[in-house]
Amino acid sequence: MDILTEALGSMRTAYPSSVRTEGRAPWALRLPPVLGAGFHVVLYGTCWLLPLGIGNGTGNGTGSGNGAGRHEPIALSPGDVVFLRDGGGHVLADHPDTPPVDARDCEADSAPPIGTVSLGGGGARTSLLCGNYHLDQGRPHPMVRQLPALIHLPTRHGRHPELAAAVQLLGSELENPRIGSAGIVPALIDSLLLYILRAWFEDQPAASAAGWAAALRDAAVAPALEAIHGAPATPWTVESLADRAGLSRAAFARRFTTMVGEPPMAYLTRWRMTTAARLLRESEAPLTSVAAQTGYGSEYAFAKAFKREFGLAPGGYRREARAA
Structure with a gap:
């Protein structure tokens, strides 16, 4: 079970949107906040990124592990990738002192x-x-909530070879579009998110990793997460998950809660509801089937739990999601 892919898939509401930005010095572009997460890939040349009020949130700094409370201007080089967890506003520029123009005033061809x-x-x-x-x-x-608000991943000098390869492929397809590029570019952009987060998680030193960076490699917590994600309908208990982890019930619960950020049963309920919402949005499965696939013995029990979590009955949620 690929927990990273599952977690991101549960949050996706649409395919990524993107534009190529070509700047000739002097230039500066102010980008407003966006819904979702923002990203930038430097294909050629250099520039600066100036965060506008972006703090580190619950994460622990940039890809280099910097734990500063606020981000200073960041120098970007060819191949560098930036990920903005909350899509915060920022400026891209050839120099920090260049006056910016608003992105909403720029039209893309x-x-x-x-x-x-x-x-x-x-x-x-x-x-x-x-x-x-x-x-x-x-x-x-x-x-995702535990990630730093801003991640900067330099890919030069052999760092993150898979991410660097994806960036190189993107640059090649955008510089010289050919037959198939219209399908290749969106797929590469879609995959880029997984490469970015994989690189960040793998950058965290095992000895000092905390939260999900530690949970995904922990010998006790990782198997429990895989079990929950792989079979959410199973009537898991703290004891049955602890048995899989080889720990006592109390020791497992403490370890899981510390790393994941919530107790095992709370996370199980969260994932069941997340799975249910996805089934309601993306399939025609009847409510009885959705209930069974998420561990509820009756449609009534499922509907009650779902409304408590989302504030809507499952049928209403499905209709609203389809109308959006």
Whole structure:
């Protein structure tokens, strides 16, 4: 069971949207906050990212582990990737002192495979892929909630080879679109999110990792998470999960709660409801089937639990999701 893929899949509300940004010095672009998570990939040249009031939230800094309370301007080089967990507003610029223009005042052309925004003067060129992943921030998965507000992943000098390869492929397809590029580019952008988060989690030193970075590699907690995600309908108890982990009930519950951020049964309920919401949005399964697939013995018990979690009955939630 790939917990990272499952967690992200549970939050997705649409495919990523993106635009290529071509800047010629002097240039600066102010990007407003977006719903979901923002990202940037430096395809060519260099630039600066200036966060606008973005703190570190519950995470522990950038990809390099910097734990500062606020982010200073960040110098970006070719191949660098930036991930903004909450889609916070920020500025991209050739220099921190360049006055920015608002992104809403810039029109993108519609050249395939994605549109391009061009701005600036006649100086040094910078090319970026900018966009956002449409994630439901109203009900973020705790794995995502624990991430730093801003992650900067330099991919030069051999760091994160898979992420670097994806960035190189994206750059090649955008620089020289050919047959198939319209399908290849969106797929690469979609996969990029998994590469970004995999790289960040793997960057956390095993000895000092905490939260989900530790949970995903912990010999006791990881098997319990895999069991919950792999079979949410199973009548799991703290004791049965502790048995799989080889720990006492009390020791397992403490360890799970510390790393995951909530007790085992609370997380089980969360994942059951998340799975149920996904089935309601994406399938035509009757409510009795959704109830059975998420561990509820009756449609009534399921509907009561679902309304307590979402504030809507399952049928109403399905209709609202389809109408959106």
